[in-house]
Amino acid sequence: MKLHPVILRLLPEDLRLRGLARLQAQSRRAREALALSCEASGVSLGPLEKGDRNAPLPFRGTFWSLSHKPRFVAAVVGPVPIGIDIEEITPRTEGLLDYIASTAEWALADLSWETFFRFWTAKEAVLKTVGVGLAHLTKARIHAILDPDNLIVAYASKLWAVRHFRFQDHIVSLTHDGHEITWNLVLEPHVLDNPVPVPPQPQA
Template identity: 35%
Template sequence: MIPHVTVCEALVTQLSLDQCETLLCPSRLEALSRISHPQAQAASLTGDLLLCAAVRHVRPDAVFPLMRAARSSGQPYLPDFPDLHLSISHSGDRVVCAVADVPVGIDLELPRPVRPGLAARWFDADEQALIARDSSTFFDLWMVKEAVLKETGCGLAHGLREVSVALDPVPHLTRPVFGQLHAIARVRLSCGHHAMLSVPGTVSPAVTVLSPHITDFL
């Protein structure tokens, strides 16, 4: 069976929390209000609104405000839609949200300077050699690693080095992660950049990318 993933993308919104009361549940609005950094709050709010857009796309009969909770692993989930899985990522002024019928992880990293020594700390010898030949591959490798760890719920602290990545001819894992196989997909975004997506198994997912106008469904 082919996994189906809906990805929504947008620039970070400048909407206020008060404008989103019809879409987000009170507990989620309260959690967002506790984020003190304005840009971080705006990015998180945008992720929630993209989640609403994705859910509305795959579940047209969905009732809002949308209830959202977190598992013990920290992975977000939707109590009203236990069959849906989700993942959100943001970088710079861009946010992406993935909703799927299987566990899913997505990561977006816009190009920026890389701290010295970061590759040596988290990447294996083959990955470091690839970066040495082409420094632009750093974030492709990183996005695959983070997407896989988001999908599994392990988190970065449990093993960027456990995820071994190759990019030729397409992004893929060179070995199972914690005994499991994962399929990787590159997701092209309208801004010209791309994100990386991970789902369980070996079958590449069918991905639908949407660029909703968030204010259209307020």
């Protein structure tokens, strides 16, 4: 099965919200992205349930993952455990560099905020795939960088293939387990934003 991750931007009215209301809007929008990923993948999900540590539970063999940030959200479904993470590439405090990766990992790539978020999102995607949270961040290691869009993370005695997608100062990382990927970046209003009214049916 091909993977169809979907990236949506927040609706203009959601951008005006703050605090919990904004977080709820992001979460709602991420679920719209998930519905689109289902549509593109030809699968359906039942109620979105969570298990230990708030990890998404699969529905009849379909796994799902989502991520929501202040301006964009990303979501994906797949036939195997899967993890997606999106971040805006923006300078952070330098103290975080040691938190995200070791000296040996940093030696694998140029030191930049782009690399920082590449590593961060790749590790988060893997930790989401396994269903554990950020507490395990230091146990996940960048094992190899294959090319600008692909790297390998080592975690829990396994190697995890991660693919990146970049757009508008954002980076998305996705664990793919060898599956083909079609990225769907929806910047224009989608049918979900403007539902088309169903015309009245002719009376018999």
